[in-house]
Amino acid sequence: MRADRLLRMLLLLQNRGRMTASELAAELEVSVRTVYRDAEALASAGVPVYADRGPDGGYRLLEGYRTRLTGLTGEEADSLWLAGIPAAAAELGLGAELATARLKVSAALPARLAERTRRVQERFHLDAPAWFRDTDPVPHLARVAEAVWEQWTLRVRYRRWRGEVRRELHPLGLVLKGGIWYLVARSGESSGEDAEDGPERAPEHGSAGSGGGAGERSVRTYRVSRILDLDVTGERFERPADFDLAAHWAEVSRRLEAARWRGEARLRVSPRALRLLPMQFGAVGARAVREAGEPDEEGWVRVVLPVESTSVAVGDLLRLGAEAEVLGPAELRAAVAETVGTLARRYGRDATAGA
Template structure:
């Protein structure tokens, strides 16, 4: 809306001082011609705005002028918890509200504190998504967020690893983890192709928002469970997932380079294995070190450990070593045939 844009332009000039028309156009995501028209509208409404020509010119407010229009709307206040994650705010449909809320807050601060906030924003930046991975497309995120906020029932068509299902959900909260959005919801459903007859039940589950293929918001409201704490629930779920994922341990013999690669390839688990290896056993005659690394099931562990290449030897357990040996032998046969041979 134009009124919102005029207020945002006014707050930009109040916070930053002189700004050129192209700078304002870039901030407001409009054309330079629109900036000219908006500036004329502000002047006509009595705002002491001056235009200076020339290479050092631009728009600025009269010295000492400060607008008192710094009250936050409900949507702007809602967006403030995403102040360090503008990308997440945009995905939720709150990008414009967040930008305006930040401008209003800065305009309401004393000059010294406003300058501190500007310096912080220039020097620190949060980039939540992981490296080398495209963000999940989340076309339904804004509607899911609206249903969470308004306590509206959702009917979703959802893609699981073993097929597609339909669910009726009571959405309780959204979590952004590693650049991926998850919905925590209470599922109320009967037969859905899982097998078996009607068996309505109600339980808390986690859904990856990008796997929602379609959704309906029928309009029915639901009651949130008394005392439900989203952060505590997520910490419990994440803890169970991590504990259940790494069920076994691999005994490895690592070269000096393999020891350096372990934290790079396996994160905190690899770093902990390196620390423990250095505290317990010294290097052998070849400079290699033994380390215990928590791993997933044998098939997954084989694929993960192959990334270490010739810088590691799997010593145990026996089943993992045998599975690793079979994989290495298959690779040797594959590459030993020479180029151009089919399987």
């Protein structure tokens, strides 16, 4: 709305001082011509906005002028918890509200605290997504967030690793983890069907169960990007009074982490592979390095690395290439050898034979 944009323009000039029309247009996501018209509208409303000409010119407020129109709307107040991650606010449909809320808060601060806030923004930045991974497209996130807030029942078509399913859900909360959005929801149906949707390899690869046997309404975790379509029914559900989203998420994370590692691989690795372990396997790789044995005559060392299922471990360990040898367990060594043999035969034949 234009009124909101005019207020944002006023607060920008109050907080930052002189700004060019191009700078204002970029902040407000409008054209320079719109900035000209908005400046005229503010001046007509009695706001002392002045335009300085020349290469160092721009718009500014009369020295000493400060607006007191800094009260937050409900949506702006809701957006403040995402102040450090504006991209997440934009995905939730709160980008403009967050920008305005931050301006209002800055305008209400004493000069000393406002300067401190500015310095913090210059020196610290939070980038939630992991390296080398595109963020998930989440076209339904804003509607899911609205349903969480309003306690509306959702009917969704969801893509699991075992195929598509349809669910009626009572959405209890949203969690942003590693740049990926998750919906924590309770099945709106009392059948045991939803209890079959158990945890997959890791939370970022699917939906994680939180227990519950047949016939129970279990609370589960759904990756929002895997919601293929949804219907907001408009029917309200009763939110459990004792449900604690943060505590639930901590428990789900603990359980998934405990269930992830199903065994250990005994490896003999080169010095190069030893350096790669923390980068390839994170904390467990770093621990394997710390607990590594003494180098042999070739400089290779023996390590023990937690692994998931055999099929997953084969793919993970092959990332180390010829810099690692699986010593055990025998089943894993045989699986790696079989895969390497298949690759050798495939790459040993003429590439043009099947063309």
